[in-house]
Amino acid sequence: MNNDHDYGDDNGSHPALTDAPARKALGQHFLFDPSILKRAANAAGPLKGKTVIEVGPGPGGLTRAILNEEPALLIAVETDPRFSEALMSWPEAKNGRLQVIARDARKVHWEKVLQEAGAATPVMIIANLPYNVGTPLLIDWLKAGDWRGPMALMFQREVAERICAQPDTDAYGRLAVISQAVTRPRIAFTLPPGAFRPPPKVDSAVVEFEPLPPGERFEHLALLEQIAGAAFGQRRKMLRAALKPFAKKRGMKAEAWLEDCGIKPTARAETLTQAEFRKLATSLA
Template sequence: MSQIDGLPPLRDVIAAHGLIAKKSLGQNFLLDLNLTAKIARQAGDLANSDILEIGPGPGGLTRGLLVEGARKVLAVEKDSRAMAPLAEIQAVYPDRLEVINADALDLDPLEHLTPPIRIVANLPYNVGTELLVRWLTPLSWPPVWASLTLMFQKEVAERIVAQPGSKKYGRLAVLSQWRTTPRVVMELPPEAFTPPPKIHSAVVHFDALPAPRFEADPDKLQALVAKAFGQRRKMLRASLKGLRPDIEDVLTSVGIKPTSRAEEIGIEEFCALSRALAS
């Protein structure tokens, strides 16, 4: 699928604008429009949603989202070199694509979007985890977004969906599964990208739950799991000893053995421990 909208193939776009991927920006471009359209479809019915896309680069996923019927796409791109190719897409979809040259970490996209909102992005590897944690931990829930459809390194995707007892189970799994239902919906090999990264990639779709699975303060829960998994080889009585002098008693009070390690503790237990520490 080299042409889906009358625009040139992405390889021609990159060549015409000299848009060579920069490692410093975590860029690896996905040029196959078959794949970008498939990723867009993983986000569900887009016709009645505004879409936030982070790091569109030359616009392959942007074009997929628009072709798949997104009501509006807000494309936020830090790299000013991508403004020219994105402007060419905007000329074809003047009422449905807005492009902002900004760092996604510094931007409040709500000023530009109307709910329902879905976030769909081939996230730059260097900011993907930080953005995900921000989206998962707003103070109020449900969030402004209905779903996330995000590409990560495959290893990160596996950590997001990992279960207790697994070596990959950690902070991202707890925060993701506490408030959403995440699932891996696609995997992509290195050769799908230009330049090819050294790792495989995967797309994870998150559906926001109406309410968290268990009651907990998001900031306190995040701080707790960060400390617990920061020293995951240690028993919890050791890794959490800085939180309370009576940490062993607090652990026991919520049914957690002080000799347990973080990877053995389920989300419900972490939430109960968070509440106990807060009280």
């Protein structure tokens, strides 16, 4: 999702580009309410003096709201040339406070960008994400190193609920296991379709991701993702059946592996806690 507001600003920057139509192929829905934009900008904490990454700035509504909070540097990544070119003309882009990268965010080498910009880390990530790239980007950022700090990201409400879900709930799955292995996610606030232009067909929600303390973060995230993906890929099956193909590829028997980790082979994925998923991954690390 992108965002948009149609008011000028008090810092002399160009107003948002409100007359550019959304492109369905890019998952664009423009957010225009100034109070919502300010709330989204501050959802992950104070921005003053920080380095901030924004993906999908679109017409620049959230971009302006972020800049108003006085970050040291805002790096905005936008694949739509209508918006990236407009943002490059803003005074902040010329004085160095705003860096615009005109490319697909999924192809950005974040550490290289931050190094070349001389950015202070950890950086904050604030984005009104396009629906079609939100989850892949989140997974990449969760796997990132110490350069990634707090995040405030907008998703479809259903996705947001899956990120924050607890065991023994319908929404609990791979996304919750991975997200909660390195962060403490919570839904900051929700928005109805009418808040956007054009309105999407579903509610949206901003999720705040607070990084876990270093000693609590799980380091084998890629392995954890594979195990959770296999377990929830057949969530109606008992774990001994759901994990059988995964275990077989590694020359193991799923039932024995589960028992060695103190997990009942007859359990189902949605009943496993974060600690139990971590135990399975640690046993293979």
